[in-house]
Amino acid sequence: MTDCDLCNTNEYDVIYDGRIRDGVVGKETEMDHKVVKCQGCGLVRLLENPLSMEYYQSDEYRKAYNETAEVSDYIEMHDSEQMPRLNKIGVHAFRDKIALDYGCGGGAFLDLVSGVANKTIGIEPFSGYHESLTSRGHEVFSDSDSAVASYTGQVDTITSFGVLEHVENPSQYLKDAFSLLKKGGKMYLETDNLDDLLMKLEINDFDRFFYRTAHLWYFDAQTLSKIVEQAGFSGIEISFRHNFDISNAMMWLRDKKPTGNGKLNLFDSRVNAAWINFVETAGLGDLVCVEMTKS
Numbered sequence: 281m282t283d284c285d286l287c288n289t290n291e292y293d294v295i296y297d298g299r300i301r302d303g304v305v306g307k308e309t310e311m312d313h314k315v316v317k318c319q320g321c322g323l324v325r326l327l328e329n330p331l332s333m334e335y336y337q338s339d340e341y342r343k344a345y346n347e348t349a350e351v352s353d354y355i356e357m358h359d360s361e362q363m364p365r366l367n368k369i370g371v372h373a374f375r376d377k378i379a380l381d382y383g384c385g386g387g388a389f390l391d392l393v394s395g396v397a398n399k400t401i402g403i404e405p406f407s408g409y410h411e412s413l414t415s416r417g418h419e420v421f422s423d424s425d426s427a428v429a430s431y432t433g434q435v436d437t438i439t440s441f442g443v444l445e446h447v448e449n450p451s452q453y454l455k456d457a458f459s460l461l462k463k464g465g466k467m468y469l470e471t472d473n474l475d476d477l478l479m480k481l482e483i484n485d486f487d488r489f490f491y492r493t494a495h496l497w498y499f500d501a502q503t504l505s506k507i508v509e510q511a512g513f514s515g516i517e518i519s520f521r522h523n524f525d526i527s528n529a530m531m532w533l534r535d536k537k538p539t540g541n542g543k544l545n546l547f548d549s550r551v552n553a554a555w556i557n558f559v560e561t562a563g564l565g566d567l568v569c570v571e572m573t574k575s
């Protein structure tokens with residue numbers, strides 16, 4: 281049983297009890313899992329942690345969630361996710377800077393900024409990617425302790441995409457990031473948004489797809505703000521990103537399945553541009569993002 285990482289309250293409400301995703305889409309747990317909301321601070325978590333840190337360092341995890349442990353496959357699968365991230369943050373955050381991606385995976389984002397950054401550093405527990413990361417010019421650490429030992433107070437910009445929901449101790453993760461940053465340095469973080477539009481539509485099949493064994497924590501704008509503030513950050517700016525067009529929501533309602541984008545040709549870019557703009561400004565995007573400063 282896991283305790284709330286943000287406050288000392290042990291009381292919680294069960295907000296979901298059932299099968300959850302366990303790997304690629306369609307793979308589910310054989311047992312029911314409880315998702316609970318802390319009565320003290322509102323942070324949502326899996327009540328029992330089904331995975332271990334050793335598992336995250338294994339080929340088995342990469343194969344379960346990505347169907348492969350090859351770095352070339354990782355890059356092919358994740359390259360298209362990187363430009364929207366960079367567009368949102370802006371190149372200026374990396375130009376001539378020491379940039380660190382905390383939980384960098386196969387390094388698809390680091391590759392994108394290495395042309396303008398002074399130095400690119402990755403922290404990645406899966407050692408299967410290390411040799412390739414190093415050969416592409418990135419300095420790599422297996423864990424935060426070794427990175428902190430080398431770079432305390434020296435990093436200009438830290439990025440974190442889809443990592444906070446995985447780590448056993450999000451508060452410690454953020455405190456380590458805070459230690460790595462120099463004074464005035466910034467961190468840009470994205471994590472899955474519990475207030476995702478599709479969660480609001482109360483589609484049970486979406487809930488069991490959204491909650492998954494690899495995600496121990498589920499944040500919204502409020503709990504994300506609280507946990508980063510508690511880690512020492514200031515200048516906290518919350519925003520949202522949405523990666524899915526209107527057809528994806530329609531198909532969820534019709535077929536109760538994830539389809540990705542562009543599956544209904546009824547809609548064109550006029551509707552989708554308005555749709556994305558609305559979903560993001562209303563706080564209903566699939567990602568909640570935070571920009572923050574070590575002041």
Ligand SMILES: [Zn+2]
Pocket residue numbers: 284285286287288289318319320321322323
């Ligand atoms: Zn709490």
